[in-house]
Amino acid sequence: MKVIIVGGVAGGASCAARLRRLDEHAEIVMVERGPYVSFANCGLPYHVGGVIEHESDLLVANEQVFRGHFAVDCRTGCEAVGVDPVAKTVQLRDVASGAVTAESYDTLVLAPGAASVRPPIPGIDLPGVFSVRTVPDAREIREWIERGTSFLAGMDRYSGFQTVRPKRHAVVVGGGFIGLEMAENLVHRDFDVTVIELADQLLAPLDAEYGNLVKDFLEMHGVHVVVGDGVASFSQQDDESLVVSTRSGRELPADVVIVALGVRPETTLATMAGLEIGERGGIKVDDQMRTSDPSIFAVGDAVEVRDFVTGEQSLIALAGPANRQARIAADVIAGRDAHFRGTQGTSIIQLFGAAAAWTGASEKSLRRVGDDDYERVYLYPNSHAGYYPGAKPIAMKVLFRTSDGRLLGAQAIGEDGVDKRIGDLALAIQLGATVYDLEEAELCYAPPFGSAKDPVNFAGMVAAGVLRGDMPVSHWDSGGDAFLLDVREPVELAVEQVPGAVNIPLGQLRSRLDELPRDREIRVICRSGQRAYTATRCLQQNGFDASVLSGGMLSRVLWPTP
């Protein structure tokens, strides 16, 4: 059996290694048009930022390892430029010489990845305008931004010696993963950074109010954020610096521009081979990663897969799913029965020492598929016991099915423990857990690591409280003309007050029930929702129509007052 694998990064390299382990005697050829196989593309922004110092750190395995350890005929600088699915041959072009040869296969695996989206904006090819997709891309950016750096300025970072120089400007076009990671890393490199995003929010997979929170957070760290505006053109000044002109008329100076408008599946070969392309533009595969040609498999960023929470087809350009798909393709090629269970879109991004992460469905995606059998809650638990130093609040939004309590999705932002909780919730979604299961979870607790009621338990308790009718919830964007009852202590009102809300501290509530209306919906507010819950229970049992304003004052920032 001869297998040719096109692409040698996450999907291709994993597939080659797995296939060799399953079949010692297969002939395996892996071709990669770039100079490196199995490099860490997720690390590129951090290499630009200097967090990952050496380019060599990004090279996880190399050609020699694939040849020596895995007996894989690994060829870098070798591009697949054509496929003949009838003759079962691939045309391979040697990038250096340009020579093209045909190589036959029994099975072909396409792992070509995705390409950066680079729309035909005037000036996009000017020097100083970069994408970030490959090791050479990162190298060029580093060289460009270090260009003007004098020896003394370069020393700053090491010696603490302060040189006086005007702050340089960077513009990042696109507020997705790579855009925001680049923004953070360019701040590390001492740039004044502006992010421009065409959509109304950053990080499109998040719901809008969490996109707002990310924006606030970036601005708190000195990044300028422009949403709802796109780039009209790039132009070069006499001093070689750039100007980014936006559709709305902004003119932003830039010493460097990063275009990070996302990626599109690389489907050139697949199209040549006449393979079916899916509704989202990725190569169509079944759950065994087989394309419409039974001898051709495809994995990684180039394929589209099913989101098993929403049922939507989706494009997921992430290394985790690529690796899983690659293992499954190898299993199937080796004659085993293996199936890809789909994706749930679990993602995380570091933001100045904090993190934003999510998994499963968002409200946005539920609305897109017409599913309204869900409720949401907002909570702000501490990352570990509040009395142990270093605890940080985690902003969490949890979505769950109203009819059966099934966990549907979660989003979280915070400076500590976000990865852990979204990971837990991702696993819970995978395993079909309900919010009632989360109430009962027995996670690691000692004061430095969690709380006796972990944020995951707490999320379950709040959500289950809603479903059991113990805690009806309302939201700041619920609308309507409800009576607002603020049960905080008077001293807390000094921080922020809600116009129109009536204050009765929780401790006085039972003796002042006669001040509340019996013919109006009452929404109860406190700092985070906990006292409001106790108050709501009291009001409900005394015959009032009450609900907890989910997340209390802490949620208020999610919907900026117009």
Added chain:
Amino acid sequence: MKVIIVGGVAGGASCAARLRRLDEHAEIVMVERGPYVSFANCGLPYHVGGVIEHESDLLVANEQVFRGHFAVDCRTGCEAVGVDPVAKTVQLRDVASGAVTAESYDTLVLAPGAASVRPPIPGIDLPGVFSVRTVPDAREIREWIERGTSFLAGMDRYSGFQTVRPKRHAVVVGGGFIGLEMAENLVHRDFDVTVIELADQLLAPLDAEYGNLVKDFLEMHGVHVVVGDGVASFSQQDDESLVVSTRSGRELPADVVIVALGVRPETTLATMAGLEIGERGGIKVDDQMRTSDPSIFAVGDAVEVRDFVTGEQSLIALAGPANRQARIAADVIAGRDAHFRGTQGTSIIQLFGAAAAWTGASEKSLRRVGDDDYERVYLYPNSHAGYYPGAKPIAMKVLFRTSDGRLLGAQAIGEDGVDKRIGDLALAIQLGATVYDLEEAELCYAPPFGSAKDPVNFAGMVAAGVLRGDMPVSHWDSGGDAFLLDVREPVELAVEQVPGAVNIPLGQLRSRLDELPRDREIRVICRSGQRAYTATRCLQQNGFDASVLSGGMLSRVLWPTP
């Protein structure tokens, strides 16, 4: 309905708050013999160590909150000294005045906690010998260890000013949670610390080889550890310092002694009331937390519960399960249907910035219940992508059922990300997951937080490889006379070599198969097991009887060479 709750710390306080939320009109009395309710006993060692600076930080809620927010008749300094289950009354003693009054109940909840085990060792009541169970205990220890501290010496910690003084000695008796937390905190307080443990290992719930790892780790941080030895007596010297004499004849000087020999359920009241006591000595309850008297419930450290992984009855003195039980008792008292699903013993302890954690069954507990339908693997994944700064290896042991792949238990030790992975695995056990589910888990991945193959995925892949027959495993303690094949590079042998092992680097293996025996079991060694896996696959498919030595050289330290 009148409910009396005896005990106001984790279980009692949670039960009172929950019960009020469910029933606005119940009469709720909560009595606590100590001066504080709802205090953070998990934080006591850290308060002694000065990590949690102020005693007030340990007081989570107070009497006023219970009265004001929850309308609970909360009485501190009030001890329940008798129960008449027929008359349904409790005798309450005012600790200050000694006056005893009878109070009637409809429902009684016992949440008395557990008491420190203090065996009648000669000298155990000498000044300077302490237990750590209450806020006053912690205060006494602080006062004792700060006693001899001069102003200048006290300044050390803040000013960096170095005073010359002989190191003081602390002896910690007992190598469980509290013992090791106290050891760490006494090191923070600049003591020379010795831990004495009667059993052959530290942290009894861990398997012996992981107990060894904890011992190594503590010794690396300067703690002296003595296992397999107990205290014979404590005696006082002329200068008021202590000497701890051990059974084996050791004489250890001590300026302070902490006795941390575990706790036993507080069953005095339960026994008075004639309630059934379980096989492990805790109050017997059903899965609704009801004792043998239908009007009396019990929760927390005082009860015994079912370990739902092994089926054993167990005593779990942890705040998480206490809180869950308290909620369930409150639900049932309020007329709801709620059931405690049992415990899985998830635990974590911080050790000098690292952590040891576990969940589910250990090999020890499986052997205890006569279950041999399991296999184990050892692995050492990085806490996050190796190329991103700060990644630390996590030592993991994973137990799973051979017949169906069900995850049974896990233990882990490391300096980063241990809580996250054991939490994930705990949730997986709760939800009945198999190791195949772990292979497919879609957790949070970005270079600072994980790897494209997270440690959890990796654990699943290794375990599933064993079950699929792709990767037979052997262990350093497997015994027998196997041929040892070391596939590391020659340069790695310089670090440590295995006597009798034959070295053939992986890259040369396929061309040197004729050097290997076809009539003997071959165990393949590399650094961590990854190359050994590839080699084993190659050997198996070439007709050899090969297995991976699980965890490779990194596992070797688990069983110290005699």
